[in-house]
Amino acid sequence: MKRSAAAILSTFLMAPPAFAQAPASAPATLRVTIVDPSNAVIVGATVTVTGAEEANRAATIAPVQSNDTGVAVLTGLAPGRYEIHAEFPGFDSRVLKDIRLRSGENRQVAVLPLQKMETSVTVGQDKQAAAADPNGPSFGTTLTRAEIEALSDDPQQLQQQLQDMAGPGAVIRIDGFEGGALPAKAQIRSIRISRDQFAAEFHSAGGTSIEIITQPGVGPIRYFSNFMMRDGALSGRSPFVDVKGPDGETNAGFGLGGTLIKDKSSFNLNAFSNRSYETPNLHVALPDGTTASHALGVKAPRDNLFVNGQMDYAVTLDQTLRFAYNLSRFTTENQGIGGYDQVERAYSTENETHNIRVQHFGPIGRRAFSRTRLQLFIADSNNTSATQAPTIRVNEAFTSGGAQLSGGEHSKRINIGSDLDYVKGRHSLRGGYLLDAGWYRSDSSANYLGTYTFDNLAAYEANHPSNYSRRIGDPNLSYQTFQLGFYVQDDIRPRKNLTFSPGVRYEVQTHVHEYSNFGPRFGTTWAPFASGVTTLRASVGVFYDWLPNGTYEQTLRVDGFRQRELNILDPSYPDPGNVGLVLPTNRYVLDDGYEMPRTARVSAGIDQQFLKVIRASATYSYQRASRVSRGLNLNPPVNGIRLDPSFRNIVEVVPDAASRQHQLQIDANVNPGAMLPAFNGPRISWKRTTLFLNYTLAQRRNNSDGPFMIPSTGNLDLEWGPAGNDVRNRINVTFNNQIVRNLLVGLSARGSTGEAYTLLTGSDDNLDGVFNDRPAGVGRNTQRASGQAVADLFVAYQFAFGQMAPLPPGIGVFGGGGSAQVRTFDQGTKRYRLQVFVNTQNLTNARNYLGYSGTLTSRFFGQPTSVRDMRRIDVGVGINF
Numbered sequence: 001m002k003r004s005a006a007a008i009l010s011t012f013l014m015a016p017p018a019f020a021q022a023p024a025s026a027p028a029t030l031r032v033t034i035v036d037p038s039n040a041v042i043v044g045a046t047v048t049v050t051g052a053e054e055a056n057r058a059a060t061i062a063p064v065q066s067n068d069t070g071v072a073v074l075t076g077l078a079p080g081r082y083e084i085h086a087e088f089p090g091f092d093s094r095v096l097k098d099i100r101l102r103s104g105e106n107r108q109v110a111v112l113p114l115q116k117m118e119t120s121v122t123v124g125q126d127k128q129a130a131a132a133d134p135n136g137p138s139f140g141t142t143l144t145r146a147e148i149e150a151l152s153d154d155p156q157q158l159q160q161q162l163q164d165m166a167g168p169g170a171v172i173r174i175d176g177f178e179g180g181a182l183p184a185k186a187q188i189r190s191i192r193i194s195r196d197q198f199a200a201e202f203h204s205a206g207g208t209s210i211e212i213i214t215q216p217g218v219g220p221i222r223y224f225s226n227f228m229m230r231d232g233a234l235s236g237r238s239p240f241v242d243v244k245g246p247d248g249e250t251n252a253g254f255g256l257g258g259t260l261i262k263d264k265s266s267f268n269l270n271a272f273s274n275r276s277y278e279t280p281n282l283h284v285a286l287p288d289g290t291t292a293s294h295a296l297g298v299k300a301p302r303d304n305l306f307v308n309g310q311m312d313y314a315v316t317l318d319q320t321l322r323f324a325y326n327l328s329r330f331t332t333e334n335q336g337i338g339g340y341d342q343v344e345r346a347y348s349t350e351n352e353t354h355n356i357r358v359q360h361f362g363p364i365g366r367r368a369f370s371r372t373r374l375q376l377f378i379a380d381s382n383n384t385s386a387t388q389a390p391t392i393r394v395n396e397a398f399t400s401g402g403a404q405l406s407g408g409e410h411s412k413r414i415n416i417g418s419d420l421d422y423v424k425g426r427h428s429l430r431g432g433y434l435l436d437a438g439w440y441r442s443d444s445s446a447n448y449l450g451t452y453t454f455d456n457l458a459a460y461e462a463n464h465p466s467n468y469s470r471r472i473g474d475p476n477l478s479y480q481t482f483q484l485g486f487y488v489q490d491d492i493r494p495r496k497n498l499t500f501s502p503g504v505r506y507e508v509q510t511h512v513h514e515y516s517n518f519g520p521r522f523g524t525t526w527a528p529f530a531s532g533v534t535t536l537r538a539s540v541g542v543f544y545d546w547l548p549n550g551t552y553e554q555t556l557r558v559d560g561f562r563q564r565e566l567n568i569l570d571p572s573y574p575d576p577g578n579v580g581l582v583l584p585t586n587r588y589v590l591d592d593g594y595e596m597p598r599t600a601r602v603s604a605g606i607d608q609q610f611l612k613v614i615r616a617s618a619t620y621s622y623q624r625a626s627r628v629s630r631g632l633n634l635n636p637p638v639n640g641i642r643l644d645p646s647f648r649n650i651v652e653v654v655p656d657a658a659s660r661q662h663q664l665q666i667d668a669n670v671n672p673g674a675m676l677p678a679f680n681g682p683r684i685s686w687k688r689t690t691l692f693l694n695y696t697l698a699q700r701r702n703n704s705d706g707p708f709m710i711p712s713t714g715n716l717d718l719e720w721g722p723a724g725n726d727v728r729n730r731i732n733v734t735f736n737n738q739i740v741r742n743l744l745v746g747l748s749a750r751g752s753t754g755e756a757y758t759l760l761t762g763s764d765d766n767l768d769g770v771f772n773d774r775p776a777g778v779g780r781n782t783q784r785a786s787g788q789a790v791a792d793l794f795v796a797y798q799f800a801f802g803q804m805a806p807l808p809p810g811i812g813v814f815g816g817g818g819s820a821q822v823r824t825f826d827q828g829t830k831r832y833r834l835q836v837f838v839n840t841q842n843l844t845n846a847r848n849y850l851g852y853s854g855t856l857t858s859r860f861f862g863q864p865t866s867v868r869d870m871r872r873i874d875v876g877v878g879i880n881f
Contacts, residue, residue, distance in 0.1 A: 028077040028101040033109045033423060034066045034086050035369060042112060043129070045088040047072035052081040052098055071423060079103050086110040094317075109363035111318050127532030129496040131607075134199065134525045138535040138607035139617050141165075141193040141669055144690050147736045148191060150746025150794045152839070153226060153253060154274055155182040155306050155328075162210050164732050164750050166193045167665055167696045169206030175214055177357060177375050179415070181328040182212070184270035184308045186224055186255045189215040195667065196605055196619045198539035200487035200503030200521045201419070201430060205543035205599045207621060208665075214310060214324075215268070221258030227251070228839070228876030230276075236845040236870030238281050245279020245295030249874065260311070267311040277301040280338030283866065284398035285859040287461050296343050300334040319362035326355040334386070339851060339866050340399050346386040347403040353379040368422045375415040382408035383444070390574075391451040394460045395762050395771065396858030404451075407443035407475060414438075426493045433486035442553065445475040450566075452573060453771065455763045456857045466764055467771075468571035472585075473563035477556050482510045483546055489521070497527040507544050507596070511552055514595040517544045533609040537619075538602075545597040551629065551653060551707045552590065560587030560647060567648045567769040584648045586769070588708060591632075591654045599625040616668035621661075628657035630704035630711065637767055649768060651708055657716060659702035659723065668693040688738035693731075700726040705772075705780070712772045721780035722756040729753045744796040744837075751789035756781035762857035775856070788848040788868065796837035802881070835878040845871040 034045040045066040051057040056078050066072040072086075081100050087093035091112035099108060130136045152158045159182050163170055170193070171178060192211045202209070232247035257268035277299045285291050307327040314320050334346040354377070361371040383405040391401040419432035450470035454460040489503025501523040508515055523539035558565050564585035568576055605619030634650040635642050642648065670691040703711075703719035711719045734748040758774065758781050765773040774780070849864030 026103040027075070028079050028103055028106055030074045030077060030082075030084075030101060030106045030108065032066070032072045032074075032084060032086065033107070033363075033369075034070050034072065034088070035109060035111055035363075036091065042066060042070055042088050042091070045070075045072065045086055045112070047074070047110075048085040049074055049077070050083050050085070052083050056080045056082070077101055084108060084110065086112060088112055109318070109369065111363070128527045128530050129532075131527035131532035131535045132493075132497045132499050132525050134491060134499055134501050134523060134537070137615075138525075139195045139537065139605060139619065141195075141667060141692065143191040143193075144736065147690060147692070147734065147746070148185070148188060149744055149796070150734075150736050150748075151185065153185050153228070153272065154251060155184070155272065158182055158185060161748075162191070162193075165692065165694060165734065166208050166210050167694055167730065167732075169204070170208040170210050171204050171206060172210045172212065174212045175322070175324075175357070175359060176371065176373055176417075176419075177415070179375070179377070181306060181326050181353065181355065183214050183310070183324075183326065184253065184255060184272055184306065186257070186270055187214045187268050187308055187310060189213045193667075195617065195665065196537060196539065196603055196621070198521055198523045198541050198601070198603065199501060200489040200505040200519070200541075201432065203434075203485060203505075203507070203543070205541075205545075205601045205623060207601070207603065207619070215312075221256060222881065223254070223256055224878065224880040225252075225254040226835075226876060226878035227253075228837075228874050230872055230874045234871075234873040236842065236872070238867050238870055239847050240283050240293045240867065241281050241295050243295060245281070246299070247276075247278040247872075249274070249276035249872075251275075251874075251876070263314065265311065265313045268309070270306075270308045272306040274304040274306075275302070280334070281866075282337075282342065283339055284342070285394075285396075285457060286398070287457050291859065296337060298334050298337075298343060298346070300337070301332070303331040305329040316362070319360070322357075322359040322361075324355075324357040324359075326353075326357075328353045328355075336403050340397070342398060342400045344387040344389065344400060345391075345403050347405050348384050348386070349381065350408075351379070351381045353377060364420070368420050370418065370420050372418040373416070377411070377413040377415075379411045379413075380408065381410075388449065390449045391447070392454075392460075393451055394454045394457060396853045396855040396860055397457050397460075401451075402449060404445075404447050404449050406445045406448070409444055410441045412439045428491040428493075429489070431486070431488040433484070436481075436483040438481045438549070439478075440480070440549065440553070441476075441478040442557075443476050445471070447471045447565075448475075450576065452571070452576075457859075463573050465571055465573050466569070467769060468566070468568040468576045469769070470566045471558065471563055472566060473561075475557070475563060477553070477562065479553065479556060480510070481549060481552070484508050499525045501525070501539075507546075509546055509596065511590070512547050512594055512596055513592070517596055517598075519543055535607040536605075537607070538604045540602045541600075543599045543601060545599070547594065547596065548707075554708065555588050555590040555653065558586065558588045560585060560650075569764075569767060569769065584642070584646060587647050587650045589634075589650065589652045591652050593655075594629075594653065595627045595655045597625060597627045597629070597655065599623050613671045614668060616666070618664065618666045620664050623659075623661040623663075625659040625661075625702075627655040628659055628702065628704050629653050629655055629707035630657040630716070631706070631708045632656075633710045633714075633768065636714070640767065649710070649770070651710060653707045657702065657704035657719075659700065659704075661698065661700045663696060663698040665697075666693075666695045683741050684739060685741070686737075686739060688741075690734075690736050692734040692736075695732075696730040698726070698728060698730075703780075709772070710768070710770055712766075712770075712774050719780055721758075721782065724756060724781060726756045726781065727752050727754070742798045742800070744794070744798070746794040747791070749789070749791040751787065753787045754785035757783050757785060757852055757854045759783060760855045762855040783852070783854055783862070785852045786849050786864070789846055790841075790848060790868070791843045791846075793840045793843045794837065796835050799834045800832070802832035833880040835880075837876050837878070839874040839876070840871065841874075842869060842871045 032047050034042040046063050048063040049061045051059050064072045064074055079102055081098055084096040084099055094110045094112050131138055151161050190213045194209050196207050197209055228251040230249040235247055237244040251274050253272035255270035259266045279295045280300055281295050283293045310324040312322050330351040333348045337343055337346045356376040359373045364370045385403040385405050387402040389402040393399045415436050417434040422429045452465040453467040455466050485507040487505040492500045503521045505519040507517045519542040521541035526536045557563050566585050601623045603619055603621035607617035609615050631651045632654045634652050635644050635647055672686055672689055700723040702723045703716045730752040732750040736746045738744050759778050761773045761775055764771055848868035851865035853860040
């Protein structure tokens with residue numbers, strides 16, 4: 001099976017054919033494109049044509065098979081009416097009745113519905129052609145149903161698990177949509193991690209995506225529910241405290257799914273609730289020379305709710321509408337405390353997002369296949385501080401006082417996109433567009449009572465702060481953004497084992513006055529051997545990135561007029577004096593010549609199959625980014641004097657920084673069952689095992705810490721150093737098995753080397769009000785934190801009983817060409833199923849330290865100040881019928 005790789009714009013599709021009209025007496029040629037419901041063309045499908053009139057009913061027409069582009073060609077037919085029958089193993093057959101063929105060229109599209117299947121099948125015949133397909137099985141990983149079942153039911157934790165498996169920079173797409181919360185796991189039909197994506201249809205330069213395909217219920221209406229709980233008695237204790245505070249969690253979910261109208265409409269509805277609490281740990285340095293590390297006397301509860309609904313409706317046999325709704329609600333209390341932050345720093349948050357999706361897909365006429373999608377977000381958030389008081393911050397020692405957070409963000413976003421596919425001869429064309437529009441309103445306010453900063457504990461004892469900052473003015477603002485991108489690309493097959501993939505993408509955005517954002521892309525995929533076990537790939541392309549909303553909003557909010565950021569050096573304490581509008585303030589502006597960040601990426605890779613049970617790939621990529629944002633101080637102090645005395649720092653966001661990245665990514669999947677045939681039986685089988693491996697070796701360097709961060713040296717050439725996310729080595733190993741039938745065991749282990757952090761003097765040496773000064777001759781991010789390692793274990797047993805009943809097929813279709821995989825969910829056929837499970841996070845209770853202090857004057861210099869989650873054990877039960 002091969003996914004059609006490209007579509008031309010509809011205006012071209014509607015253009016008249018370039019060949020001359022044949023005379024009425026000339027024979028007819030019929031080209032039938034065979035596709036599945038996911039828009040993928042099917043290779044090797046059998047097409048049979050029979051006459052539907054007395055004049056042609058007796059004619060003998062030999063069946064034909066669809067070629068490597070999914071097209072079956074029949075020539076020399078007499079004009080008239082015919083019946084077209086298409087079939088392929090694993091799919092329901094399709095009959096196109098009363099099709100009139102005219103002299104000359106005739107085209108039809110046949111969509112084959114998926115049928116219920118009990119085992120996985122391999123679609124297609126030519127392995128070499130499949131291996132050379134840039135959208136095929138190479139350079140990707142399709143998760144088995146056992147691997148999906150071993151993932152968390154909590155959508156937030158599920159997202160983190162998928163990001164860990166895919167590696168850094170992966171983009172999540174749900175039914176072709178980017179953004180939005182993950183659906184309930186029960187709605188997920190299949191998950192594929194695709195690597196080294198270079199085509200023009202992709203916005204990001206990361207090269208990796210997580211493609212999640214959902215489906216409504218199939219067959220009779222079915223019900224499922226699950227319940228999970230955790231008692232803190234089994235949780236691990238942080239090494240920073242002697243006595244662990246209480247923690248606990250309960251999760252509950254239910255769902256319904258099935259057919260509403262036979263062969264017309266089906267649905268799936270799920271709800272999931274997560275309630276948890278933990279006790280934050282304080283770790284501070286005190287003025288008396290001691291440190292305090294203990295569990296605080298308050299709980300930090302979280303209450304999350306996820307609701308997902310989805311429905312398909314067949315407008316015609318070929319045209320399908322899909323509707324989906326997602327609700328995500330997050331409520332937290334006593335956030336922002338622990339570590340350096342004392343209990344009065346607590347604040348609560350409320351976030352609610354409504355997401356509506358509408359999708360249409362099906363053939364357009366006889367020449368193209370279309371998928372159009374619309375997505376609407378309505379989001380609201382609000383913050384409330386527990387204490388209304390100024391903030392006292394002693395660098396790398398402790399922070400007290402109020403959190404000073406109020407108000408929130410309110411937004412509406414609409415996302416509209418469409419892709420059109422067209423296959424002609426050796427060409428697979430695709431074109432499309434994506435429009436993202438947003439309307440934002442904010443009344444968020446921060447630091448409205450002021451913050452005193454002390455260089456160290458001695459300065460605090462002497463009541464001598466080095467800085468006082470406060471934001472004053474009107475926090476209300478509103479703005480709009482529009483982003484547009486469109487592309488065209490082609491996969492050209494000069495030979496069945498070789499594909500060239502040229503394309504171009506263009507993007508434009510409001511608030512950015514640069515319109516030459518053309519991103520050419522080119523790749524080639526080659527399968528040198530007839531067996532198709534080896535695939536070589538190389539690509540080059542240019543990618544652009546959007547101006548972040550947060551950056552633009554900050555330049556509107558603190559523009560020196562709407563809101564001002566007071567910054568007083570050596571203030572009096574505890575009363576800074578008159579802080580009216582007469583004092584100079586900071587100001588943030590966006591450079592009039594701001595340009596979208598531009599990344600040039602090249603890659604080369606190999607995908608290899610070993611012993612029929614191992615599939616491994618290695619990809620090297622180099623990314624060179626220019627026009628990266630950083631802060632430029634237009635009003636620095638010179639001998640204590642500002643060029644513009646009405647302001648202090650005037651920070652302009654300018655696009656003159658850069659970054660470089662080298663990355664080697666190695667992925668492997670191992671299914672040992674084929675090597676152990678003697679151990680494969682109905683109850684005990686090694687075929688139900690998968691080992692997944694992902695390793696990344698990377699080096700990232702840049703000369704910017706962010707759009708508003710002013711270089712401490714004032715010289716970008718002296719700012720080059722490891723990026724803040726420069727993690728050199730990452731590894732993830734996942735072993736899933738049902739060696740014993742109905743016993744699911746999932747073991748995953750992941751590790752990484754430490755992140756980089758910077759040495760700081762702990763004082764404002766250049767008196768610009770920014771505490772980012774480094775010792776002389778010391779570069780950015782020269783220090784390294786300790787590495788991270790964690791192992792998780794999931795064990796479940798399923799009891800199946802009751803009368804035999806059909807279950808939803810849960811078929812996932814991935815890849816392309818002649819060997820795309822169609823995987824099924826092995827759910828058995830019993831009417832009732834009861835699953836009990838235990839999920840252990842951080843099985844070995846490993847101590848993964850965080851928050852290393854790089855401040856030379858801190859008592860914690862060079863030491864960690866927090867630890868990642870310690871061991872947690874959840875037990876639960878799930879019911880399906």
